Amino acid sequence: MTQYLDKAPDAGRRSRKAADPSAVKVVEVVIVGAGFAGLGSAIQLRKAGITDIAIVERGTEVGGTWRDNQYPGAACDIPSNLYSFSFAQNPAWSRGYSGSREILGYIKGLARDHDLLPLIRFEHNVEALDFDGGEGVWTVTLTGREPIKARSVVMAQGPLSNAGFPNIRGIESFTGKKIHSARWDHSYDFTGKRVAVIGTGASAVQIIPELVKVADKVKVFQRTPGWVLPRLDFQSPEWAKTLFAKLPVSQTAVREAMYWIHESMALGMIWNTPMTRALEMLGNRFREAQVKDAWLRRQLTPDFKIGCKRVLMTNDYYPALQKPNCELISWPIANLSEKGIRSVEGIEHQVDCIVFATGFEVSKNGTPFPVHGLGGRDLNAEWAGGAQAYKSVQVSGYPNLYFTFGPNSGPGHNSALVYMESQIAYIVRSIGKRAAANLKYIDVRADAQKAFNVDIQKRLAKTNWNSGCKSWYLSADGFNSTMFPGFATQFARQMANFRERDYRMV
Amino acid sequence: MQLDTAKMLAKIKNTQWALADIDWDAPGAELVTGDPELYAKLKVFMADLMWIEHVGARAFAAMAKKAPDDTLAEIYRYFHAEEQRHANVEMALMKRWGMLEGDADNPILPEPNINLRLVIDWLDTYSDEMPIEVLGSVIPSLEIALDGALCKFLLDTVQDPVCHAAFEKINEDEARHLGVGFHMLEVMGHGKLHQLLVKAAGNLLNPKLIIGIAAYLPLLNRMRDNLVKLGLKEERLYEAMNKYKRIGGRTEQGRRNPWFQIISHQSAMVVDRKSFYHVPVDALVRLTDFYPRRLLKATPTWVKGLTWKTAA
Numbered sequence: 001m002t003q004y005l006d007k008a009p010d011a012g013r014r015s016r017k018a019a020d021p022s023a024v025k026v027v028e029v030v031i032v033g034a035g036f037a038g039l040g041s042a043i044q045l046r047k048a049g050i051t052d053i054a055i056v057e058r059g060t061e062v063g064g065t066w067r068d069n070q071y072p073g074a075a076c077d078i079p080s081n082l083y084s085f086s087f088a089q090n091p092a093w094s095r096g097y098s099g100s101r102e103i104l105g106y107i108k109g110l111a112r113d114h115d116l117l118p119l120i121r122f123e124h125n126v127e128a129l130d131f132d133g134g135e136g137v138w139t140v141t142l143t144g145r146e147p148i149k150a151r152s153v154v155m156a157q158g159p160l161s162n163a164g165f166p167n168i169r170g171i172e173s174f175t176g177k178k179i180h181s182a183r184w185d186h187s188y189d190f191t192g193k194r195v196a197v198i199g200t201g202a203s204a205v206q207i208i209p210e211l212v213k214v215a216d217k218v219k220v221f222q223r224t225p226g227w228v229l230p231r232l233d234f235q236s237p238e239w240a241k242t243l244f245a246k247l248p249v250s251q252t253a254v255r256e257a258m259y260w261i262h263e264s265m266a267l268g269m270i271w272n273t274p275m276t277r278a279l280e281m282l283g284n285r286f287r288e289a290q291v292k293d294a295w296l297r298r299q300l301t302p303d304f305k306i307g308c309k310r311v312l313m314t315n316d317y318y319p320a321l322q323k324p325n326c327e328l329i330s331w332p333i334a335n336l337s338e339k340g341i342r343s344v345e346g347i348e349h350q351v352d353c354i355v356f357a358t359g360f361e362v363s364k365n366g367t368p369f370p371v372h373g374l375g376g377r378d379l380n381a382e383w384a385g386g387a388q389a390y391k392s393v394q395v396s397g398y399p400n401l402y403f404t405f406g407p408n409s410g411p412g413h414n415s416a417l418v419y420m421e422s423q424i425a426y427i428v429r430s431i432g433k434r435a436a437a438n439l440k441y442i443d444v445r446a447d448a449q450k451a452f453n454v455d456i457q458k459r460l461a462k463t464n465w466n467s468g469c470k471s472w473y474l475s476a477d478g479f480n481s482t483m484f485p486g487f488a489t490q491f492a493r494q495m496a497n498f499r500e501r502d503y504r505m506v
Numbered sequence: 507m508q509l510d511t512a513k514m515l516a517k518i519k520n521t522q523w524a525l526a527d528i529d530w531d532a533p534g535a536e537l538v539t540g541d542p543e544l545y546a547k548l549k550v551f552m553a554d555l556m557w558i559e560h561v562g563a564r565a566f567a568a569m570a571k572k573a574p575d576d577t578l579a580e581i582y583r584y585f586h587a588e589e590q591r592h593a594n595v596e597m598a599l600m601k602r603w604g605m606l607e608g609d610a611d612n613p614i615l616p617e618p619n620i621n622l623r624l625v626i627d628w629l630d631t632y633s634d635e636m637p638i639e640v641l642g643s644v645i646p647s648l649e650i651a652l653d654g655a656l657c658k659f660l661l662d663t664v665q666d667p668v669c670h671a672a673f674e675k676i677n678e679d680e681a682r683h684l685g686v687g688f689h690m691l692e693v694m695g696h697g698k699l700h701q702l703l704v705k706a707a708g709n710l711l712n713p714k715l716i717i718g719i720a721a722y723l724p725l726l727n728r729m730r731d732n733l734v735k736l737g738l739k740e741e742r743l744y745e746a747m748n749k750y751k752r753i754g755g756r757t758e759q760g761r762r763n764p765w766f767q768i769i770s771h772q773s774a775m776v777v778d779r780k781s782f783y784h785v786p787v788d789a790l791v792r793l794t795d796f797y798p799r800r801l802l803k804a805t806p807t808w809v810k811g812l813t814w815k816t817a818a
Contacts, residue, residue: 295807298634303571331587332580334522339817344587346525346594348817470576 028052029431030140030150034120035064036107037404037420038156040085043114044428050435054148055116056124056140062111064158066104071184071203072210074100077231077313081251082258082415085110089251091244096234097313129153130372131398136440136506138400152400152431157368159405159482166198166358169335176339177353181207192216193352196341198333200225202310204357208326209316211355218326219349221333221341224470225299227283227306231313259488265413266487269307270463280306290318299330304469307412359472373398374443386479390449390502391494393426399441399506400434402427407481408456410473412465414488422495429498440506448502459485509689511577518584518682523675525594525816530602534666538603544663547736549605553616554732555656556596556812558648561625563589564808565645568633572641574693581686588679590811595672598814602668606814615812619732620794621725623802628721630806632714639694640709643765644722646687647750647773649680651726655746659738684753691754695763706764724790726776731791744777 028050031038034057042053061067076083080093083103090106098106111117125143132139140148163182165171171178179185181203195215197204200222211218244251268275283306291297300318321328331343340350371379374397382397389395392409393402403409404423411419434442460466460480465473473482484491538545563586570582597615600606606613618626633641657680661673695702709715730743751770754760761767775783 293807294630331590332584334519334524342522342524342526344522344584344591345811346523346591347813347815348524348526350817 024149026137026149026151027054028150028435029054029152029154030138030148031055031154031156032126032140033057033064033156033158034059034062034111034116034122035066035156035158036085036417037158037424038064038154039107039110039114039116040417040420041154041156041404041424041427042116042119043085043087043110044424045431046114048428048432050428050431053119054150055120056126056142056148057120057122058125060122061108062116062120063104063107065182066100066107068163068182069100069184069203070104070186071100071181071207073206073208073316074203075206076100076103077202078262078415079258081255082262083417085417086252086255086421088113089244089248089255091241091248091251093236093241095236097231126157126369128370128372129401130376131374131401133374133399133441136400152402152434154402154404154427155367155406156404159410163359165356168198168333170342171336173338174336174340174354176351179353179355181355181357188353190215190353194350195219195353195355196221196349196351197355197357198341199223199357199359201357201359202312203359204355205312205314205317207355207357209314209320212320212323212326216325217351218320219341219351220321220326220328221343222299222328222330223332224304224309225302225330226309226312227280227302228286228300228312228314228317229279229283230286230315233315259414259418262414263487263489269311269413270465270485272305272464272467276306276464287318291322293322296322296328299328305464305467307464308467308469309471309473310412371398371401373401383481386475386477387481388449388453390444390452391426392484393423393495394430394444396444396446396449399443399504400431402430408460408484409491410483411488411491412473412483418488419484419491422492426495426498433498434505437505443504443506445502445504448499456485509685511575511581511686511689514682514686515577515581515584518581521678525591525598527675528595528598528668528672530598530668530816532668534668535602537665538669545603545605548603548664549600550732551656551660551736552596552600552603552605554619554622554729555660556593556600556616557618557622557626558656558729559589559593559596560809560812561622561629562645562648563587563593564626564629565633565641565648567808568629568636569638569641569645571634572638574638578686578690585683585686588683592676592679593812594814595676597812598816599669599672601814603666613814615810619728620797621721621728621791624721624794624797625725626806626809627803628718630803630808632718635714636718637705637709638690639706639763639765640715642687642690642694643763643769646684646691646754647747647769649683649687650750650753651743651747651773654680654749655733655738655743658746659733659736659742663737688753688760691763691766692757692759695757695759695761695766699762702762702764706768710768720790723772723787724794727784727787727791728794730776740779747773747777 029045029052031041031053034055038055039062042055045053059067075097077097079096080098084090084106088110094102124145126140127143128141130139136151138150138153140150140153163180165178165180177188179188190211191214193215194217195211196219197208197211198221200220208218208220267273268279287297287300291300320326329343329349331345334342334344337348340348342348367379373379377397379395379398387407389403389407392406395401404420409419409423430442463485465471465483466480474480538548566582566586566589570579570586573579573582601613608614657673657677661670730740733743734740750773754766755770775781
């Protein structure tokens, strides 16, 4: 893959010489991150005629979450025809639910086909963002590089981009191999190894069936069992690929149908309705059909409403757990020791490798790096009690700064990319307005943001996410700043309406 | 007695231990193996003790699903595992003393007596459906009467220092189990008395509970008989049962819990050997000896999770 490598030394010397800040080139838009959101934003900005774009990416490749999550079995739990951009459909998806390698291939294709690579500055890690209200310019501070100045900044670093080992007692004392699901070590050979998997969430249920095939023994440490529903996966027939390629409208029709099927799921997953019970019944029947032993079934039975946490879509997880070389351990973990995991029933489970499928550090109460807005205000401090934004994309006091998957934009039932497209369209519109009117900045009014959040929290209180279970959707004190309480269609309508009166235009 | 459950949970997490923390090969086993009379008695006793811990574990598992808040649910999740740990330790002691049948690496679990089997069957079938008031009130009684008295007897009888070291740890866990148990007993005494009474009366009519009581009462009497055979003074068991009444009845809330009253009265009858109570219950004990084994359900898989091994 061709990569645009920054000509940092030259650029650096030039900017250091520039004593007058106004002499430094100000880029129209800096996009942080070259994953789905970053590349999608760049494509749509260009379509709108905004071409002065720099994408800063801390890695050496595009792909974001899908570049990082390459563990065995990694796949999306939304059908590929829906988990792709409507403006860049791929007729060649090999399966109903494609694996992460194929999705990464699609993202690389986006970068290549839309000629985005020249815009991307790889190995550019953002350390801070600071806004100069006088100039209407953001300074993007980078690790070990000259800063970049920009009129607008699009935060597309992704909510699931930071992975770390969990804070378990004695984790430092374990002398075997430690692997995080989001930072897979492909050089490690699991053949014949004794492996522990900590966690039974979306990544774990995909990893475990693959590990069971090769490892000598797999011990799965479960804290909370999730709801598991069957995944209707299939290999795409050749005729469908040909049809989609020759008649794109047919693929759009399939995509639409999938969209509405997922939309209907919101009725059961987001709110507590008779459909919630129907989905739970489906989950219970599926468990009864796949798990023969009553005690194992009890261990795998969730004690919260379906939808409160992410629903796991897999046909392979339950059968894998029942393989002779696999064991589910639902005892709490006391600590990690030199040779393995000691659980509270007093036994040391000795293993060669521990896989941490423990999820991500989702920024619910802060930004991944310091962001200073008008008058030096600090976004981390403002979000300490829970992140809030206006329509998820903008925050009052931080003009010309745009978020993708900002506060309260998360879907629980439909494709994240559907939500992303609405956000990108809004961002492009706002940036276009500023440029067209040659404004210094566009800033959301504080009262508009407040009213929006009062309304959204009121709506969230009625959802299954806020019904009592602990999940990564909620902060430690139970504040929901991640999810959007409604249909994707409602979110799209929210984002389609740009209310100028909610903004200060300077 | 008001308990800070968050502090209790933190304490539980901070005081975890494992079988590997005990030196199972330390000298002292001969104090048991060298005394044929003690050895024979202990072999039966240890199997019963291990099964009682295990039965208690299953009751805690049911409580974890019913706890009124997340902290208590987590506490019961730990207690479930800790009771399993105690049963594992008791199995490891049996292994140390050469009391397990079968080959050394894959010993056979000792068979639980028929009354324990019936209680295991009942717990496996119905415990998850039982109201929290019933389970929460019975658990401290079971812990204090059976577990407490049995452990005391064991430590009075056995001089092996490894056994004492292991039970020092077990007793620290049990003290916390009782602390939380009595806290729950009182929590369930809150509310209007007439409502508590109506609810308790309703529960008492539940056929599933009646079956449970029919399984539990003979177990108590069978254990008493077994203990007497082993040389334990009955008074020890009765002292432990009185302790339930004393601690549980310390506060008004505890006394207002109808289940506390029911269990206390039942304990008083158990303690009184002249009570009419023993006529039907002792008859039940004898009857259960004739209980057809084919009517028992297959042993649930949670029973097979026990191990004497420090590492797996």
